[in-house]
Amino acid sequence: MNAPALSVLDLVPVTAGQTSAQAVAASLDLATHADRLGYRRYWYAEHHNMPAVASTTPPVLVAAAASRTERIRVGSGGVMLPNHSPLVVAEQFAALEAIAPGRIDLGIGRAPGSDPVITQLLFRSGTTSDVDRFPDHITDILALTSPEGATVRFTSGSEYAVHATPSSTGSPEVWLLGSSDYSAQLAARFGLPYVFANHFSGDGLERALGLYRTQYRPSEQHPEPRTFLTANAVAAPTAEEAEERALPQLRMMARLRTNRPLVALETVEQAQADPWDGMTTSIIDSTRAKWFVGTGDQVAAELTAFAAKYGVDEIMISPVAGAYDGEPRDAAPGRIRTLELLAQPVPAA
Numbered sequence: 001m002n003a004p005a006l007s008v009l010d011l012v013p014v015t016a017g018q019t020s021a022q023a024v025a026a027s028l029d030l031a032t033h034a035d036r037l038g039y040r041r042y043w044y045a046e047h048h049n050m051p052a053v054a055s056t057t058p059p060v061l062v063a064a065a066a067s068r069t070e071r072i073r074v075g076s077g078g079v080m081l082p083n084h085s086p087l088v089v090a091e092q093f094a095a096l097e098a099i100a101p102g103r104i105d106l107g108i109g110r111a112p113g114s115d116p117v118i119t120q121l122l123f124r125s126g127t128t129s130d131v132d133r134f135p136d137h138i139t140d141i142l143a144l145t146s147p148e149g150a151t152v153r154f155t156s157g158s159e160y161a162v163h164a165t166p167s168s169t170g171s172p173e174v175w176l177l178g179s180s181d182y183s184a185q186l187a188a189r190f191g192l193p194y195v196f197a198n199h200f201s202g203d204g205l206e207r208a209l210g211l212y213r214t215q216y217r218p219s220e221q222h223p224e225p226r227t228f229l230t231a232n233a234v235a236a237p238t239a240e241e242a243e244e245r246a247l248p249q250l251r252m253m254a255r256l257r258t259n260r261p262l263v264a265l266e267t268v269e270q271a272q273a274d275p276w277d278g279m280t281t282s283i284i285d286s287t288r289a290k291w292f293v294g295t296g297d298q299v300a301a302e303l304t305a306f307a308a309k310y311g312v313d314e315i316m317i318s319p320v321a322g323a324y325d326g327e328p329r330d331a332a333p334g335r336i337r338t339l340e341l342l343a344q345p346v347p348a349a
Contacts, residue, residue, distance in 0.1 A: 003300065003344060004307035007041040007316040008034045009077050009199065009230055012054035012061070015248070015265045015322070018329040023054045026332040027061070028068055030319070033336050035069035037343035040314060041105055042069070043077030049117075052252055052265045059092040066100035075105025077195070077230075077316070078177040082110065082130075086137040087164070090144035093172045094164035097145070104172040107195065108141070110134050110183060135186060138176070142190075145171045184208040191219025199230040199318045202290050209310060228314035231306065233292040234321045235299045235341040236334070245334045246293045247271040247284075248322035254283040269325045291320070296341025303342070317342070 010030065014023045031042050042065055044058040055061060058076035065074045079089055097104045110131065143150035149163035176187035179197040181204070187194035188211065196208045209227060216225040236242035248266045255262060258279060266274070292299045303315050321334030
């Protein structure tokens with residue numbers, strides 16, 4: 001089996017005792033490593049008001065990552081469109097395409113990426129879009145970010161040209177993201193690339209990919225269906241260290257599943273010292289079974305088999321390695337090591 005190409009999904013994790021500035025610095029350092037190591041793309045997720053997640057504004061982070069990298073594609077995984085005006089999203093990513101021509105991905109999701117209170121605050125800001133018009137907004141963004149732009153037609157019969165940027169020569173590549181049949185079928189209908197959020201749960205993966213592939217309508221830009229998989233991964237020099245570094249994120253997932261108050265990520269030592277109840281243990285065990293954790297060779301082999309099972313040539317890993325006490329807070333040694341151990345040789349120029 002051929003090893004799949006590898007990419008990175010980053011939520012910019014925040015560990016106890018770490019500032020937002022340190023978390024972002026660690027993320028940008030990781031992006032430069034991914035670029036040097038030959039990873040295909042580097043995406044930032046959008047989440048709001050979470051103590052352990054600093055990826056609130058993908059376009060800002062994408063711009064910073066683009067300025068620090070040379071080769072890797074950078075983008076959103078994704079922009080949660082109900083939180084934003086389609087025109088603003090189009091303008092942001094058209095500007096990013098001008099900053100890093102040919103390297104920008106615009107991954108778009110339909111979920112809010114936040115709790116109901118934050119959703120209402122975003123709605124009150126007046127910059128959100130109607131979730132029920134999600135397909136129309138995707139069409140608008142595709143038109144606005146194209147060199148031809150979009151046309152507004154009035155009932156009087158007059159027309160008005162709209163461009164996300166004055167004189168573009170290229171467009172960001174648009175991907176639809178989701179964890180449901182709806183997103184898979186919409187991507188198929190539009191002839192767009194599609195990514196299922198397997199790293200979050202994995203339930204329904206096989207069905208979503210089947211719907212996408214069987215219902216796909218070829219488009220000019222994408223004559224064939226195109227998809228890859230996301231996966232949580234931790235690789236370390238020893239299997240024992242990998243399991244230890246996975247523990248803080250596993251315990252965070254248990255908190256999410258049991259509606260407990262969210263906190264910054266624990267360090268490995270904090271996670272080991274805190275007692276677990278039976279429910280937490282059960283959730284950790286079931287979640288861990290879907291993750292890829294071990295030595296570099298072990299994880300690489302599992303990812304290759306995973307890609308072959310679902311017929312994809314790319315895996316986007318979320319490197320969920322936690323930090324030990326005493327490790328620098330403006331870098332992420334465990335996440336860097338994961339990328340290094342899984343990296344494939346960079347082809348000669």
